[in-house]
Amino acid sequence: MITVRGLTATYRLGRDTVTALDGVDLDVEPGQVFVLLGPSGCGKTTLLRCLAGLETPVAGQIEIDGIPLSDAATGLFVPPEDRPLAMVFQSYAMWPHMSVFDNVAFPLKAGRRRLPSNEVDGRVDEVLSLLGIDHLSARSVTTLSGGQQQRVGLARAIALRPRVLLMDEPLSNLDFRLQVELRGQLRALMHELNLTTVHVTHNQAEALEMGDRIAVMDAGHVVQTDDPESIYHRPVDEHVARFVGDMNLIPGSVARWSEGTAQVQTASGMFLAMTAENISLPEGARCFLGIRPADLVVPAPTDAPPETCLTATVTDRRFQGDRMMFGLKAGNDPLEISTHHSVRLSVGSEVRVHIPPDSAIAVKPSPQTRPTDQSDDGD
Amino acid sequence: MTRLNPLSLIYGGALIGLTFIVISLAGNIVGSLTSDTQFNRFTLDAYSRLLSDPGLPATLLRTLALGFGSISVTLAFAIPFAWLLARTDFKWKTGLFTLLAAKLAIPGFITAMAYVWLFNPSAGLVNALLGQTNYTGEPAFDVYQIKWLCLLQGLVLVPGAAFMLIPALRNLDGSLEEAARVAGVPAWKTFRHIVMPLLAPGILAVGVFYFVVAVEMFDFVAIIAPPGDVLVLTIYEALNTVDGLPDYGLAGAAGVLLFALSAGAILFYVRFLRQAKKYAVLGGKRRDPGLVRLGKWQRAASALVILWVTLSVGLPVVTLLWVAVVPFIQPPTFAALDSVSLYGFLDGLAYLREPLTNTAIVMAGTISMALTFAICLTWVVTRSRSTIAPWADALVFLAPAVPAIVTATAFQVMGIAVYQWLPLYGTLWLIMAAMGTRMLAYCTRTMNAAALQIHPELEEAAWVAGLSRWRTFTGVFLPLMAPAIFYAALMVGMLAARDLTLPLIMNSAGTPLVSVLIFDLQTNGETASAAAVALYMIVVLVLLALTARRLTGMAEPGLEPTR
Amino acid sequence: MRLLFVISLIALVPLGQAVAQSSDLPESVRALIPLAEEEGALHVYGATLNPRQVRAFSKSFNDRYGTDIDLTMSGGLHSAKASEVAMAHRAGVPTGIDVFWTGLISAMVDTGALMEVDWAGHYEADASLTMGKWGLRTHDGHQSMVTINTGRVAADDAPKTYMDLLDPKWRGRIVIPRSPYPWIAMTYALGEQETVELLSRLITEQEPKMLARYADIRARVLSGEFPIALGTDIFSLKKRGAPVDHPDIDLLVLSSSGAFVLASAEHPAAAKLWGLWAVSPKGQATLEEARGYSLAETPGTALNTYATGRRVAHVPFDWRLENHDRLAEIYLEILKRAGS
Missing domain, CATH: 3.40.50.300 (P-loop containing nucleotide triphosphate hydrolases)
Structure with missing residues (x-):
């Protein structure tokens, strides 16, 4: 057309x-x-x-x-x-x-x-x-x-x-x-x-x-x-991931990649994640482990495999009516979690967070070379 | 002590401007009520003399015809030209701008003279070539007709009218045109059905303004001199008695009649504006107009430009060049070629230095004065909610109806009256003030139109953001007005350089100006030098205009800073 | 009604004033020189001159008196300036003008804006040069003159009298000023009745082209568009080889212009010296060179040559003061009939 x-x-x-x-x-x-x-x-x-x-x-x-x-x-x-x-x-x-x-x-x-x-x-x-x-x-x-x-x-x-x-x-x-x-x-x-x-x-x-x-x-x-x-x-890169809905992006590197899935090594451990179609993630390259705030499960179910969980400290809590937002810190990486409003976590406490592999995504960083001129095109 | 409110500077400026206007208007009215030159006995005698003239109705009709005829020609060219310059990707924009500026610098009498040579019924070159003169029978062309007068005056007023329209066009919301184009409406129809109606208040203002100017112009009436009187001739005759006293009474009364005509036109305009509130822009959100692609219309546009250029720049410039190289004014013949020399150019160059300096001073002074007052007046008229604002505007509008001779006299009388407090009489300052006053209306017309297109939200945003009204004025209003200010300045500068009447009457200081030099050389029979000086002046002014346009970034209409 | 009717077959007696050296100047004039030098400057209003002409004026003037006075010349619309000067005088405002160099000054006469100068008595100028109590006649205007384009009109075909202008062959071929002025002067020579008839017939029968400005009239006859013009001289154009000439008309009507010192002049001594210079032979030569101006009596000038052997009517200054307004109204009325 x-x-x-x-x-x-x-x-x-x-x-x-x-x-x-x-x-x-x-x-x-x-x-x-x-x-x-x-x-x-x-x-x-x-x-x-x-x-x-x-x-x-x-x-x-x-x-x-x-x-x-x-x-x-x-x-x-x-x-x-x-x-x-x-x-x-x-x-x-x-x-x-x-x-x-x-x-x-x-x-x-x-x-x-x-x-x-x-x-x-x-x-x-x-x-x-x-x-x-x-x-x-x-x-x-x-x-x-x-x-x-x-x-x-x-x-x-x-x-x-x-x-x-x-x-x-x-x-x-x-x-x-x-x-x-x-x-x-x-x-x-x-x-x-x-x-x-x-x-x-x-x-x-x-x-x-x-x-x-x-x-x-x-x-x-x-x-x-x-x-x-x-x-x-399945955002292809950091820019899309950030711009389309909030997404937690935990920096890491590609440990293993095969079409559609990848292992991402982060400071908090190694996680399994999906990838967008038609992209390739060479092993050892920098990447992000992305996960939507609503997809994180906290506290982690007791039967969750340990390689899908990480430990984080609750830093703040924001009530949004139907949802409750928590700010967390896993090592140096900040995390946002969106839960049902009934979930209660106390600020300062340590919690285990579950990252479901089918909700996690490995994304490429945005290329640094892309021109960054901001034209005023009508906004 | 209370701190001076900076805003009162704006009101102060507007007030001085208005005072000048009032001086010029009052000069005319007071003049009409006096029967002698002493201004101490008042009578309606002049009116009864004027009104009892059985030829008056015919004179009035001719004056009206002259006004309407002239503005029709002017608008037919000025509207498309302004649009081409402001909104399109027309290929020859710099060329068009240059030629418009050049036209402003060409003395009116030269244009008229060129037409007389070409189209006079008894010996006009065109008639002679066609073998049809009134020696042989019916001439093919007869320039001594009111319609030719309309054509010539109309052509001359095109640059001013175009420059007046450009700022309004530039401030028009570009998406309105784009919306039409994308909806399948071709460029020409978009122009006619969207741009024209939205510009209607601006176009009407230009029309009314130039109607007033056209009925007051003298250069062409003097040279073409079609049979029968027009009002401006009555005025000229009354004041320019070769011998004896100027008849201020009759001139004044005829001037007041000119007002009446003009006031009628202005009243119509004001009523139109009142119901045209709906034309106000819809919101502060607008995009800079992209340039309209003319495509195959390029050629049509070029044709229109070439037509105008040939008629109003080509002919007079060729004429000037010819006059500059022959010892006395004569039609171009093979015999005359023998006497061609560059003497006029050498002589003209030698004459030019001192007058050029003085003229530059007068230009700068007049531009500063006219623009300062005009900006203040425009702000007061379009931005303050003062109830006197519309009246002030109407008063300014009326000022061009005062004949230049009368304005000059009024300022001289005022200069004499206030001499002991303000000794401006006999100095260039008074000339500049009078010139500024005459051009004030041009400036405010140009600026008001632009100011009305700028949404008040833009300034409100600044106030709300904590800027004072003065800072808003200087930081938001003035920058947004830049195109209007530029074109007003350009026009004022050009007219100040060319104006003859005011310096002729007011300059007793022995400081020669270029315009007076040209006039004097011409009157004195040194036509070659006069033409050479005129050509030098055209070159200087055009270069000046082009430089100013480049320096102020006005050369690229689509690419001003985004608003 | 008996009109003043004075025609003098002029005996062109050279002026008695012809003196070249400052030492030959009368004592009263020599007494002005140190005063004028003290004043140092002079502003003459009457005609704008180009820079070269101003230099010529200045040099000739200063040479005559051995002075170094800064001369400014300016010009404009005389009638407007005259009433302005009168107004300024009453208000006690200086105009910066010392000499008003013009034809008629009635606007200033009544107000006392002009200085009374005893040119003939005290400064020993020729008595025939005085204009009322104020002025010194510097040149004679000839705005009633007829001009022909020699390319269009053969010399023997040209009009011999003013009445010849009414020949039907000139219908639509004459250009005249839209001004009563030539006719006022002519009235003095021809009488009112005859002038009114001449003008009326000219307007109705000949349909002349009427133009507001003299320069335009000259341009039209020069270009050959109109073979005959009335109301302007072309001595200086003819000198440059232009195809124009004054035909051999039986009558020459002259009305004069002169130097008038303003009562408020800041440089009165220099002003008087300027008037006296203008009527001196060198002054006359300078005036003619620059403007084509001269007194009809000054030997050798174009005007003098033309006037020699011709009937000359010299319109007296007082007669003009007396009759101008009344006649102007009559002739304007007739002029206005054209085209309407």
């Missing part, structure tokens, strides 16, 4: 040229909700804008449905209006001089994908009611709340029946409750309309919940592309 190869984009900052995207490859399947996830400045918005035709890549190709849209080598560049896509902006980009209806109708009347004039009203009404904002139709967009504007922005995009829908942090300007509510709604809607969607966010919970597939980006590179569960449970 969408194919991106070797995409490189730069921008100038004063006299310097900064690389925002560095040889990115990407494949998005039809009907997928594809999430670009990463911290501010990782290049995800630049990538989205390249897809939209709002930025001009200096190298690489973009194809949609096998039709090349941009190829730096040949100088091919299809302007945004001729690309079969639609976009929802972070700021919603409402045209303030138009009503809700006109904001949706304008591209249908004046754009490349315009409809016969007798069909415009029907299409607009249809999407407005699909999004439950048909009662706002005549209102000026400047009088709308953020959530309402967001829906108008979405309606404007959907009304075009695009082959691909691009969304740039569409939820980030909304309050938390509304964000959570809309995540599910949006995902359902995308699937209902069978829309191929590329969604940019820096919010990992949003990414995990909405994405059929997630590409985690860092400093202009795509670090890992996978389904949400694999991203969560």
Whole structure:
């Protein structure tokens, strides 16, 4: 559906040229909700804008449905209006001089994908009611709340029946409750309309919940592309592990590696762990033993094999309502543990912690050589 | 002792600016009520003389036609040019900017003269080439028509109007355009349906402003002189009696009539603005506009630029070059080629040194004065919630309707009146103050438009973060206004360098200015030297503009510091 | 109504003032020199000159008196400046101007802004040069003159009288100033009735092009766009080989300009010396070289050559003061009829 190869984009900052995207490859399947996830400045918005035709890549190709849209080598560049896509902006980009209806109708009347004039009203009404904002139709967009504007922005995009829908942090300007509510709604809607969607966010919970597939980006590179569960449970490296959900990362080295599993030697002992697919961990290389706070079991069951346990000291305790968080220290390595709120451990006491081998993961450190320029790409 | 509130500096600056405006406006009104030059007996005699003139309705109509005609031409070029410069990847941006700046430096009379040579009905070169002059029958072109006057004035006002629009365009939220493009709307329609309506308040402001300027311009009226009066001619005639007393009464009354026309236009604008509150930006969150790719529109854009450049820069510059090398003004003929020499350039160079220094001083002084007052006024108008702010704005807006001659006279009278406390009369300072006042409206128009596009949240954020309002003003407001300030300064500098009327009336100090030198050389028949000096001046001013643009980083519209 | 009608077939008597050495100067003038040197500077308002011309003025002036006075020349719109000077005088504010070098000064006359100078009596200038109680006539204006483009009009085809301008063949071919001034001066020579008729017919029958500024009129006749112009002289252009000339018209109307010392002059002695220099032969030569200005009586100048053997009407200063405003109104009215 969408194919991106070797995409490189730069921008100038004063006299310097900064690389925002560095040889990115990407494949998005039809009907997928594809999430670009990463911290501010990782290049995800630049990538989205390249897809939209709002930025001009200096190298690489973009194809949609096998039709090349941009190829730096040949100088091919299809302007945004001729690309079969639609976009929802972070700021919603409402045209303030138009009503809700006109904001949706304008591209249908004046754009490349315009409809016969007798069909415009029907299409607009249809999407407005699909999004439950048909009662706002005549209102000026400047009088709308953020959530309402967001829906108008979405309606404007959907009304075009695009082959691909691009969304740039569409939820980030909304309050938390509304964000959570809309995540599910949006995902359902995308699937209902069978829309191929590329969604940019820096919010990992949003990414995990909405994405059929997630590409985690860092400093202009795509670090890992996978389904949400694999991203969560089998991160390829330290960056992904840290960014997608909290993870305890205990430094160590690879003692033994075979496809899918590894033995990791840490200060607290040797542990068995899973690894992500398609990565190799040469023996003796530095690595981390990763485990989610909720996956640690404390106190360790008495029948847990000793090679899956370590001893740690409780350093602090934080009550979070349904969960109880404990800070621990195993030797010099800090550990976070999330337990049921009923679990009681006293600060200063020593506890045995069980690391279930199927929850532990061996991850590579992030390469030090990766460019770390932080571009402000829209956050 | 209480500490001086630094914010009162801003109000103080605004107040001085307003005072200057009032001097110029009051000068006109007081003038209209006097029948002699002593200003001590008041009468409505001038009004009755003016209004009883049976030709007045026709004069007014012609004046209106001139105003509307001129701004139509101006906007037809200035809006696309501003957009090309501020928002697109147009290939010849530096070239376009340079030529716009160059146009500002070309004396108006040269442009008019070039057109007279080419298109006059009896001997115009074009007519002669076509073999159609009024010696042989119907001329192909007749430059002595109000529509040509509109064309020429319109072309001349393009740079100023474009520079006025650029800051507003730059401060427009880029994602609004991008949203349209991604939704399939092509560049041209995006420009028409998104950019234009959002810019409407700015465009209207420019239109109204230049309407006022266009009906007050004299250079072209004097040289083209289409049949029938326009108001500015009435004023000129009343004041510039070759012999005898200037008729301040009649000039004033005609000036007040010009106000009335202008005030009507301004009132319309103010009403429009009131209902245009909805155009306010939606949130502080905006992205810097990326440059719009013109693609195949590059060629259309180039064609428009070439058209304007040919008409308004090419012709006059070629004319200047020709005039500079022949001993007296004459159409280019083979016979005239024999008398070509570079004498004018050598002479012009010898004349230039002292006037150039003085002109540089006047430019610097006028820029500082006009900008300081304008920034203060803009802040007060757009940021304070003062109820007098809109009135102050309207007052500033009205100032360009005061003919330059009247402003000059008003400042001289004021200078004489306050001499014992403030001996500015007869110095360059007073000239700079008068020039600054005349250009204040240009500055505030440019800056207000930009200031309105900057969301107040950005400043509120600074206050909330514990910055004083003064620090917010200097640390947030001013940097955000940088593009507007730059273009206002550019324009003021250029106009100050070129302005003739004020120095001609006010400069009795014997400090020659370049503009006066050119005028004098021309009047004196030393046209070659006059043209040479004008060409030198164009080169100097263009270099200055380009340097300023480079130094201030205004050359790369898309790449200002992110906001 | 009987109009003043004075035509003098001028006998161009060289001025009695022709003295070249400061030692030959009258005692009263020589007495001014040390005072002027003390003053050290002089500002003449009337015409902006280019730097080379200012040097020429300054050199000739200082050479005559053996002084080293710093001369500043400036110019602008005379009518506006005159009323400003009057205003400044009443307010006791210095204008920085010593000599007002101009044609008509009525705005300043009533206010006492002008210094009364006994040019003829005390400084022994030729009595015919005095202008009222104040001025010294330095050059004669000829704004009523007719100019032809010699490329477009053959010499014998050119108008011989002002009435010839009404020949239908010149319809649409004449450029004139939008000013009553030439007609006011002409009134003195032709009489009011005849001038009104001439102007009225010129406007309605000939549809002349009217321009506000004299420089523009010169440019148009130079370019050949209009074969005939009225209201400006082209002596200096002709000298440069331009295809223009003054045709052999039977009448020359002159109205004068002169040096007027301001009552508030900071350099009164130098100011008076300047006036006296301007009418001296060297002064006259300098004026003509720079501006084409001269007195009709000064031998050898272009104006003098043209005036010789011709009827010359010299509009008296007092007559102008008396009649200017009234006539200006009449002629402006007629001029305004054009095009509307």
